[in-house]
Amino acid sequence: MSVESDIQSAKDLVTKFYSCLDNAHVDTLADVMLEHTAPDYLWRGYHPFHELSLPEEVASVFWQPLRHSLKHLQRRQDVFMSGRNEMDDFSSTWVVSMGHLMGLFDEPWLGIKPTGKMAMLRYCEFSKVENGKISETAMFFDIPHLMVQAGLQPFPPQTGTQLVQPGPVCHTGLMFNAQQPAEGEKTLNAINYMINTLGNWDQKLSLEQELRLSWHENMIWWGPTGIGSSYTIERYIQQHSGPFRSSFKNRDFNGHICRMAEGEFGGFFGWPNLTLEPTGGFMGMPATGKSGEMRVIDIYRRDGDKLAENWVFIDLLHFWNQQGVDILSRMEKL
Incomplete structure (x- = not known):
């Protein structure tokens, strides 16, 4: 398989995974994880999650509680891309998704009190694809950003501007098709x-x-x-x-x-x-x-x-x- 075909195949796999994950009932999230990830799957996330090592664990510890809290969860992507990893001499293929997970903040999450209003969890996710499965994930999400939307001030006044961040000004970040x-x-x-x-x-x-x-x-x-x-x-x-x-x-x-x-x-x-x-x-x-x-x-x-x-x-x-x-x-x- 050529590099370009491998990259497109990885994009298709992650796109299918997102579709299944986002549309699955909360009780079947573990099944979705098991179908699309490798048995020795490694997931890296923000504090307090850190590293999780089993697909079922990722579903039960992260995704199910989040879905219980942010109802009608919607993935709003601003960047979607794939490429070979320079850190291993371009031998592995990774897919990146960045944007917000939007939902109705109706139940507590991580001790953050719900608002009953729309909320957006800012995220970026790197997924390593090997042998038709996702073998590693690094999913970073701005929990303090959600706190501020809930009326909290987790840190002293900041030097920059606080806002729900838009995607790229050129609106060309969603690269589902092959690029030069x-x-x-x-x-x-x-x-x-x-x-x-x-x-x-x-x-x-x-x-x-x-x-x-x-x-x-x-x-x-x-x-x-x-x-x-x-x-x-x-x-x-x-x-x-x-x-x-x-x-x-x-x-x-x-x-x-x-x-x-x-x-x-x-x-x-x-x-x-x-x-x-x-x-x-x-x-x-x-x-x-x-x-x-x-x-x-x-x-x-x-x-x-x-x-x-x-x-x-x-x-x-x-x-x-x-x-x-x-x-x-x-x-x-x-």
């Missing part, structure tokens, strides 16, 4: 160039100069709740990048599990991406003297030879839990 391989290569090259120029202190560049090497001036950084979103290089520096760089020490990059691209879109995730120690100020929190992990997904849109939009998912509940702050437990008491 050369376009994906350009996107992956742009992402790698950006990674390689991060913190390139040897050139003695200012942060503005560094960012302009790989980003459009009117870039959009769609950040997670607790940090928020920023527009333009100038405001991104003021509202996230500058404070982030000045608020940590002992930063170690742990690498990515998957990094891929298709068309004008691409992204990566790690488990964790970073290990670093807060020195105070980040998200209004004090220094802790403790190192913590940041599990991150980044999805990018390329425009020409530079990056224009970036959707970011960070498991901030996990990070702050390692610092001794249990956000979920604190919210349950409100």
